[in-house]
Amino acid sequence: DTAVSQTPKYLVTQMGNDKSIKCEQNLGHDTMYWYKQDSKKFLKIMFSYNNKELIINETVPNRFSPKSPDKAHLNLHINSLELGDSAVYFCASTRGSDSYNEQFFGPGTRLTVL
Amino acid sequence: LAKTTQPISMDSYEGQEVNITCSHNNIATNDYITWYQQFPSQGPRFIIQGYKTKVTNEVASLFIPADRKSSTLSLPRVSLSDTAVYYCLVGGPFSGGYNKLIFGAGTRLAVHP
Numbered sequence: 001d002t003a004v005s006q007t008p009k010y011l012v013t014q015m016g017n018d019k020s021i022k023c024e025q026n027l028g029h030d031t032m033y034w035y036k037q038d039s040k041k042f043l044k045i046m047f048s049y050n051n052k053e054l055i056i057n058e059t060v061p062n063r064f065s066p067k068s069p070d071k072a073h074l075n076l077h078i079n080s081l082e083l084g085d086s087a088v089y090f091c092a093s094t095r096g097s098d099s100y101n102e103q104f105f106g107p108g109t110r111l112t113v114l
Numbered sequence: 115l116a117k118t119t120q121p122i123s124m125d126s127y128e129g130q131e132v133n134i135t136c137s138h139n140n141i142a143t144n145d146y147i148t149w150y151q152q153f154p155s156q157g158p159r160f161i162i163q164g165y166k167t168k169v170t171n172e173v174a175s176l177f178i179p180a181d182r183k184s185s186t187l188s189l190p191r192v193s194l195s196d197t198a199v200y201y202c203l204v205g206g207p208f209s210g211g212y213n214k215l216i217f218g219a220g221t222r223l224a225v226h227p
Contacts, residue, residue, distance in 0.1 A: 004157075035217075040219075041199065041219070041220070042217070042218075042219060043158065043201075043217035044217070045215070045216075045217075090157045090158075092157070098206075098207055099205060099215045100145075100146050100148060100163075100203075100205040100206050100207070100215060102148075102160040102163070103150075103158075103160065103215070104160075105156075105157025105158050105159070106157055107156060107157055108155070108156070108157055
């Protein structure tokens, strides 16, 4: 009965490749997020979707494209991977549209670009 | 968005009470104060949230003075399993758009035997 799940947990790939990370929440939440945590452990928000609508789009290269097929899923597709994309990516969800509500995080996807 | 400042790291011993203070001088009237805990290789986990005075749950207490320019997370009788990074965040509802929480560097708490 995992609340927020992500696949894969680990992703190792070569520069220039295209990859996707999937996220699903079974909490019935309306809003989902993607965060990036770099090697210095700073957690930065990338995107947020509320009921499949993009509501937060931070300064992220357009190689990153989120997609929300329904409000329980938020996927992240990354084109032309670069070394600097190596990080842990966390998906999160929250009730309603306010990010200050309790956010439930997934286990993370560790992306390594070689 | 209110910026937060908290110690980079703290050390404690099992059984002690740990207090982590966070400064947020430009907190807005509508902002709440929220703390998250993150263990290595895991996503952050919500611990506690408050607006003013004191909030207590089964995990921690949150003390907020009247001016709300700071807050203190109190962990009673820590154990080794409380070793983690603790993030203090401020944010709340506002009209005209969607808000977002900003995670700072957090405080690395190391609990020793």
